[in-house]
Amino acid sequence: MKPLNRRSFxxxxxxxxxxxxxxxxxGRAQTARSSAKVVADAGDVxxxxxxxxxxxxxxxxxxxxKHQATRTLLNFIGVAVGGSNxxxxxxxxxxxxxxxxxxxxxxxxxxERMDVASATLINGISSHVLNFDDTHLxxxxxxxxxxxxxxxxxxxxxxxxKGSDFLHALVMGMETAFRVGSAVMPDHFxxxxxxxxxxxxxxxxAASGRLLGLTERQMGWAIGLAASQPVGLRESFGSxxxxxxxxRAAQNGLLAALLAARDFTSxxxxxxxxxxxxxxxxxxxxFRAITDDLGMRFEAALNTYLPFACAIIIHPAIDGxxxxxxxHRIAIEEIAAVELRVHPRVLQLAAKKTPSSGLEGKFxxxxxxxVALVDGKAGPRQFSDSAVRAGPTxxxxxxxxxxxxxxxxxxxxxxxxxxxxxxxxxxxxxxVVGSLENPLTDQALEGKTRDLLAGFLPAxxxxxxxxxxxxxxxxxxxxxxxxxxxxx
Amino acid sequence: MKPLNRRSFxxxxxxxxxxxxxxxxxGRAQTARSSAKVVADAGDVxxxxxxxxxxxxxxxxxxxxKHQATRTLLNFIGVAVGGSNxxxxxxxxxxxxxxxxxxxxxxxxxxERMDVASATLINGISSHVLNFDDTHLxxxxxxxxxxxxxxxxxxxxxxxxKGSDFLHALVMGMETAFRVGSAVMPDHFxxxxxxxxxxxxxxxxAASGRLLGLTERQMGWAIGLAASQPVGLRESFGSxxxxxxxxRAAQNGLLAALLAARDFTSxxxxxxxxxxxxxxxxxxxxFRAITDDLGMRFEAALNTYLPFACAIIIHPAIDGxxxxxxxHRIAIEEIAAVELRVHPRVLQLAAKKTPSSGLEGKFxxxxxxxVALVDGKAGPRQFSDSAVRAGPTxxxxxxxxxxxxxxxxxxxxxxxxxxxxxxxxxxxxxxVVGSLENPLTDQALEGKTRDLLAGFLPAxxxxxxxxxxxxxxxxxxxxxxxxxxxxx
Numbered sequence: 001m002k003p004l005n006r007r008s009f010x011x012x013x014x015x016x017x018x019x020x021x022x023x024x025x026x027g028r029a030q031t032a033r034s035s036a037k038v039v040a041d042a043g044d045v046x047x048x049x050x051x052x053x054x055x056x057x058x059x060x061x062x063x064x065x066k067h068q069a070t071r072t073l074l075n076f077i078g079v080a081v082g083g084s085n086x087x088x089x090x091x092x093x094x095x096x097x098x099x100x101x102x103x104x105x106x107x108x109x110x111x112e113r114m115d116v117a118s119a120t121l122i123n124g125i126s127s128h129v130l131n132f133d134d135t136h137l138x139x140x141x142x143x144x145x146x147x148x149x150x151x152x153x154x155x156x157x158x159x160x161x162k163g164s165d166f167l168h169a170l171v172m173g174m175e176t177a178f179r180v181g182s183a184v185m186p187d188h189f190x191x192x193x194x195x196x197x198x199x200x201x202x203x204x205x206a207a208s209g210r211l212l213g214l215t216e217r218q219m220g221w222a223i224g225l226a227a228s229q230p231v232g233l234r235e236s237f238g239s240x241x242x243x244x245x246x247x248r249a250a251q252n253g254l255l256a257a258l259l260a261a262r263d264f265t266s267x268x269x270x271x272x273x274x275x276x277x278x279x280x281x282x283x284x285x286x287f288r289a290i291t292d293d294l295g296m297r298f299e300a301a302l303n304t305y306l307p308f309a310c311a312i313i314i315h316p317a318i319d320g321x322x323x324x325x326x327x328h329r330i331a332i333e334e335i336a337a338v339e340l341r342v343h344p345r346v347l348q349l350a351a352k353k354t355p356s357s358g359l360e361g362k363f364x365x366x367x368x369x370x371v372a373l374v375d376g377k378a379g380p381r382q383f384s385d386s387a388v389r390a391g392p393t394x395x396x397x398x399x400x401x402x403x404x405x406x407x408x409x410x411x412x413x414x415x416x417x418x419x420x421x422x423x424x425x426x427x428x429x430x431x432v433v434g435s436l437e438n439p440l441t442d443q444a445l446e447g448k449t450r451d452l453l454a455g456f457l458p459a460x461x462x463x464x465x466x467x468x469x470x471x472x473x474x475x476x477x478x479x480x481x482x483x484x485x486x487x488x
Numbered sequence: 489m490k491p492l493n494r495r496s497f498x499x500x501x502x503x504x505x506x507x508x509x510x511x512x513x514x515g516r517a518q519t520a521r522s523s524a525k526v527v528a529d530a531g532d533v534x535x536x537x538x539x540x541x542x543x544x545x546x547x548x549x550x551x552x553x554k555h556q557a558t559r560t561l562l563n564f565i566g567v568a569v570g571g572s573n574x575x576x577x578x579x580x581x582x583x584x585x586x587x588x589x590x591x592x593x594x595x596x597x598x599x600e601r602m603d604v605a606s607a608t609l610i611n612g613i614s615s616h617v618l619n620f621d622d623t624h625l626x627x628x629x630x631x632x633x634x635x636x637x638x639x640x641x642x643x644x645x646x647x648x649x650k651g652s653d654f655l656h657a658l659v660m661g662m663e664t665a666f667r668v669g670s671a672v673m674p675d676h677f678x679x680x681x682x683x684x685x686x687x688x689x690x691x692x693x694a695a696s697g698r699l700l701g702l703t704e705r706q707m708g709w710a711i712g713l714a715a716s717q718p719v720g721l722r723e724s725f726g727s728x729x730x731x732x733x734x735x736r737a738a739q740n741g742l743l744a745a746l747l748a749a750r751d752f753t754s755x756x757x758x759x760x761x762x763x764x765x766x767x768x769x770x771x772x773x774x775f776r777a778i779t780d781d782l783g784m785r786f787e788a789a790l791n792t793y794l795p796f797a798c799a800i801i802i803h804p805a806i807d808g809x810x811x812x813x814x815x816h817r818i819a820i821e822e823i824a825a826v827e828l829r830v831h832p833r834v835l836q837l838a839a840k841k842t843p844s845s846g847l848e849g850k851f852x853x854x855x856x857x858x859v860a861l862v863d864g865k866a867g868p869r870q871f872s873d874s875a876v877r878a879g880p881t882x883x884x885x886x887x888x889x890x891x892x893x894x895x896x897x898x899x900x901x902x903x904x905x906x907x908x909x910x911x912x913x914x915x916x917x918x919x920v921v922g923s924l925e926n927p928l929t930d931q932a933l934e935g936k937t938r939d940l941l942a943g944f945l946p947a948x949x950x951x952x953x954x955x956x957x958x959x960x961x962x963x964x965x966x967x968x969x970x971x972x973x974x975x976x
Contacts, residue, residue: 091750096743099603101589115587192768197716225729228685229719229736234763236716241709241754244747248717248740255584259732262579266729275722280680 045272045287049176050219052294053206058168065298066473069170071442072134074449074469075305076144077108077485080127082380082452084109088240089126092247096121105153106486109456113488116153120254123149124247128196129240130380132309132452136174136302137436139181139195143303145246146200147173150254151207156479161211163475169210171300173253176223177203178299180271182289184282189234193281197232197245202277204253205260212261217268224266225256227277305445307434308378310362313410314350316432317342317365317402320415321372323427332392334419337399338369341414344404351402361388369415370397379451411435457487533760533775537664538707540782541694546656553786554961557658559930560622562937562957563793564632565596565973568615570868570940572597576728577614580735584609593641594974597944601976604641608742611637612735616684618868620797620940624662624790625924627669627683631791633734634688635661638742639695644967649699651963657698659788661741664711665691666787668759670777672770677722681769685720685733690765692741693748700749705756712754713744715765793933795922796866798850801898802838804920805830805853805890808903809860811915820880822907825887826857829902832892839890849876857903858885867939899923945975 058066083089084107093112101115107122114122127133127145134144151169155161181188181199189195205226209219229252232245260266270276271290278285308318317340324330340346342365352364361367361383370393371382381387388394405414416426431438440448446466453462465484472478546554571577572595581600589603595610602610615621615633622632639657643649669676669687677683693714697707717740720733748754758764759778766773796806805828812818828834830853840852849855849871858881859870869875876882893902904914919926928936934954941950953972960966 088752091752092747095746095750095752096605099589099592099605099746101587101603104587115589117584117587192763221727221729224724224727225732228721228724228729228733229717231717233716233758233765233768235755235758235761235765236712239709239712239753239755241713241716241752241758244713244752245716248743252736255736258583258587259580262583264576264579264583264729264732265727267723267727270721270723270729273723275680277721277723280721 078449078452081109083129106482111488120149124250128243166478173203173207174300176206187284188282194232197249198230201249205256208257218260221266222260224270316413337418341405366397566937566940569597571617594970599976612738616731654966657695661691661695662788664694675772676770682720685737686718689737693744696745706748709754710748712758804901825906827904829893854885
């Protein structure tokens with residue numbers, strides 16, 4: 001898959017932000033996203049977060065939160081293995097290979113083994129390169145690509161790491177990234193930062209620090225050292241640099257925790273200080289988003305997963321096409337017309353009628369509707385270069401008409417099919433799949449993951465790996481997951 | 489040496505900025521430092537810089553610029569070896585050691601050998617930990633700690649690297665760091681960034697990219713990838729995190745160049761784009777500071793070197809004490825009174841009368857004057873914990889009186905000594921040593937370096953190493969320098 005171009009991706013990201021605004025119903029989200037300058041409770045932010053991170057017990061985390069972290073892990077494994085043979089990854093492996101250390105950790109989807117830090121970088125790149133990862137809608141953070149790689153590599157390096165500790169570290173890392181991100185969004189993103197690589201580094205430090213057993217003071221330093229190493233400007237979107245950002249953020253958080261474990265010191269107030277993270281990297285700081293209700297309210301529970309490998313603005317139309325296909329089972333050759341009614345922004349952002357590449361297909365509501373009707377899915381294979389050139393898809397997309405409808409939300413669509421016999425069927429998508437109101441089911445997430453793993457790992461290995469992900473909390477050694485997900 | 493506390497270092501850094509304003513006579517400096525928002529010639533900045541970096545020939549660099557880069561190298565070797573046994577360095581080595589790769593490059597001042605990237609990190613930390621490095625006054629960038637480590641490690645890794653190529657890479661790296669820094673100062677620093685770790689990463693990429701023989705397009709990507717990884721917030725000042733910043737910046741620039749060499753892509757406009765480096769990390773952008781007169785005007789020629797290991801605001805008083813000591817050779821026990829007339833800011837920032845630690849001594853004009861008269865120098869040993877507790881120094885500092893004099897500039901001082909016999913001698917420091925008007929002589933720089941190396945390397949090795957630095961341009965293999973500067 002070729003990387004998206006910069007402008008397209010900016011649009012994509014902004015849509016995700018809009019969906020998040022439209023899709024959220026809690027007052028907290030509105031507070032966190034207010035663009036007014038909010039400085040609340042600046043005292044002791046870093047210390048309070050650090051204290052929580054080292055004292056929180058896995059047994060106190062609600063099952064729903066742990067389950068969400070498990071889903072995040074499963075999705076991560078799929079996108080990391082699915083992206084592992086992208087040319088970005090090949091080039092990064094070639095670049096760092098001569099300098100890498102002992103073979104301590106698996107490179108997912110591949111045969112190499114590298115030192116913990118190098119494997120972390122590569123797995124972070126792999127998992128973001130398909131742009132198909134998890135999303136915390138309120139902050140647009142794709143947390144797993146920064147947080148899972150160092151935790152997984154450390155779990156291999158420290159073979160006594162139990163699955164429950166590993167999963168707890170993921171919860172701590174996600175919670176940290178989402179909370180520090182909430183404190184500075186949306187100003188931070190608007191300023192030019194790729195938040196997955198800035199907040200992500202801090203989340204990676206939290207997850208790594210938890211696995212390394214840091215003290216409270218050390219955890220504060222780990223946060224400080226990670227906050228000192230933000231990665232990623234939005235100008236990188238459209239080049240390989242974009243997937244590098246979470247990979248390097250993952251590595252930065254790991255390094256921060258490793259240094260802190262040796263008492264390499266930082267400030268105790270890096271998040272909140274005048275020349276610290278939130279004030280230097282954002283014009284808005286809402287410190288209460290970091291410290292309020294720690295251990296009671298979990299942002300980690302709100303993680304979501306992209307169901308389709310294309311611009312999020314066309315997901316409702318795809319969802320409608322797949323629902324109609326499942327409900328009515330009309331043969332493709334029977335279709336005479338496809339009528340889409342969508343939010344006006346769809347035609348602003350994704351109106352490409354005759355896409356000539358898979359990349360362009362990601363911004364074509366016509367191609368997306370056609371391929372969803374033909375295949376019943378819209379994964380990376382449906383947005384390949386060959387997919388947009390397939391005869392049946394091209395024939396069908398020419399039957400698609402799109403009407404803007406201001407009564408619809410961005411997360412909604414109406415889809416109607418007319419058959420050659422004059423029959424008409426339709427469906428209304430009130431809440432698009434993948435939204436907080438209509439999250440991807442476990443089954444659908446597993447299906448997405450299976451599709452991503454297919455071709456990269458043997459079939460029996462895929463079954464074992466998916467089972468191991470679902471049961472990670474009870475695994476005696478979390479590191480076995482990484483070996484299952486590699487070919488080495 | 490213990491790290492300075494945060495507040496002290498903020499003052500120190502601001503003094504450096506003020507000295508730079510006061511000390512500069514060119515119109516360019518004033519333009520670059522204007523706080524007004526300046527956006528000039530935003531087109532093609534990254535490409536033009538990249539093109540210069542890959543086409544500039546060593547033979548075209550003026551001898552004075554090469555000589556300044558040679559002085560920067562010498563100063564770097566001194567501070568890196570002198571800082572190599574600091575506990576920050578011990579802890580960093582312990583933290584990354586288990587993950588390091590093959591023994592490709594020397595860790596300066598120590599016995600370990602590590603992979604190129606790991607050695608780069610450690611040498612960057614070592615060289616900044618004494619806060620005694622080179623300074624580009626207009627930007628307060630301490631370039632060598634970010635730029636020399638990757639170039640030196642690559643010179644070992646690529647044994648065909650000639651001294652002339654190595655020195656040229658340093659010139660390219662310094663020029664890049666100073667120019668991109670000039671484009672965003674002072675707003676960038678005021679916002680909270682530790683500019684040595686932000687502009688430094690880009691300089692490190694330029695130097696590394698030159699040694700790796702990047703094409704113009706690759707060099708642009710190396711700049712983009714390095715710009716994506718700024719390191720360091722001013723809140724780190726006073727903790728080990730501060731010296732980590734240039735170390736990690738050095739490593740980031742190296743990684744950026746290694747990736748670009750494998751065609752790992754970035755934006756071609758990362759410096760100037762809307763969501764790029766200068767606009768995201770600063771409210772001011774003066775892009776002409778990057779591209780104007782490339783190859784004709786050299787910021788690298790304006791690098792300076794701290795002569796004394798303490799707050800820069802008291803350097804003129806120290807300079808005066810050393811001059812009087814040299815000119816009049818009055819025995820310490822003959823001194824009845826020491827009268828200093830200094831800029832008013834000295835008593836605001838460095839008025840500690842009875843320092844109880846070496847760290848406090850760095851902010852005591854009384855201790856500094858006394859120890860300068862006793863030892864004739866003011867290096868790290870003169871600001872150790874034992875130095876501030878030495879009897880003769882304590883006795884002498886009680887004879888020091890300090891008067892603010894608004895007629896003096898910050899870079900000036902008047903020093904007068906009264907002897908017990910009633911004799912009075914005085915000196916006026918018009919331009920403090922280390923300033924652009926009165927740069928450290930080669931001899932003084934060599935003396936500073938010798939002092940720093942003493943005790944870390946055998947005496948005959950020190951002679952060879954210093955000679956190798958001075959003659960680096962003619963060395964058949966630059967990597968030999970690194971081996972001379974290590975004990976391995």
